[in-house]
Amino acid sequence: MFKRTTFAIAIAALSVVSTGAFADQLADIKQKGTLVCGTLGTSEPFSFPDPQTREVTGYDVDFCKALAKSLGVKPELKLIAVAARIPELQQGRVDVVIANLGWTAERAQQIAYSHQYFASEQKVAVKKDSGIRGIKDLGGKRVSATKGSTSEQAVRKSIPTATTVTFQDPPSGFLALQQGKVEGFALSEMSLVKFAQQSEATAPVVILDQSLILEPWGVGMRKEEAALIKHVNGTLEAMEKGGEAAKLFDKWMGPATQYKMRRGFHVEAIKG
Structure with a gap:
């Protein structure tokens, strides 16, 4: 009797756990x-x-x-x-x-x-005076992107010879571009427009026309x-x-x- 009662309790407990797991x-x-x-x-x-x-x-x-x-x-x-x-x-x-x-x-x-x-169109921003005119010009250069983002994946796929430098958030990646630590910064076009506007007076950048991907x-x-x-x-x-x-x-x-x-x-x- 004890064994049957114990078994029944165990089954009931498993049922509760199962119900919770698939709530x-x-x-x-x-x-x-x-x-x-x-x-x-x-x-x-x-x-x-x-x-x-x-x-x-x-x-x-x-x-x-x-x-x-x-x-x-x-x-x-x-x-x-x-x-x-x-x-x-x-x-x-x-x-x-x-x-x-x-x-x-x-x-x-x-x-x-x-x-x-x-x-979202994923694009790349570069310094206005960099001489970089297109995606192909970033081959062999450093491009920043947010760690774990599709921007990072897009750079690795579309510019395989570039060195991808990752940061925890977009502001850090853009600061790296302004400080000359990288030659390009990849992000959604919408966000790049804002960064470009904010830096126009101090460190102007341009957004390259060609998209890396449309996501x-x-x-x-x-x-x-x-x-x-x-x-x-x-x-x-x-x-x-x-x-x-x-x-x-x-x-x-x-x-x-x-x-x-x-x-x-x-x-x-x-x-x-």
Whole structure:
């Protein structure tokens, strides 16, 4: 009798553990009342400190808020490094990642991607007086990029003879260019425009015309969370159909902003 009772208790315990291991994250988020969103906080205009309020704001942050609103919960931002985006997600420290997360085949094996909510051209900035006119001119030279980013991967793939020098965040990589430690700095075109504007008076740079790659960005989620993935994609589709997604683009990057860009993409499934 004792052995049967012990066995029954053991089975029950395993059942509890199993249920916890495969719990529905969507339901958990609603129950706790917050959506923990991993974002960078160092990448204007996507996520950066507002100089007036010091609160982190931006395009990525607004998508975090929109997803939280769709779930009826509060958004909670957690600032993470570029290289920590996937580990933080896999270890359950964040619910989703909305942090300049470009799609790559390698990443797609580790995590689930939502539909694209942005499409980024990866380009290279060089000093204005460097004499460098194109990507091919960077062969054999040093190019900085953020560690673990698609910019780093793009440099290694598109300029294989260049020496890729990595840094923890974009400002550090750009400072290396200004200080002459590298000859080029790779980043998304949007962010490069801002850096170029900030340095125009002191150390002017130019952005090379040729793109390294064009990458779709998606919301990162854990692969096993089917309900959350479906909800996020449904929310993004609704934002596209209702015009909210386009309004957020115009708010941060559109014709009335310093970037003066026009939206050339739509929310749609990423075609890997």
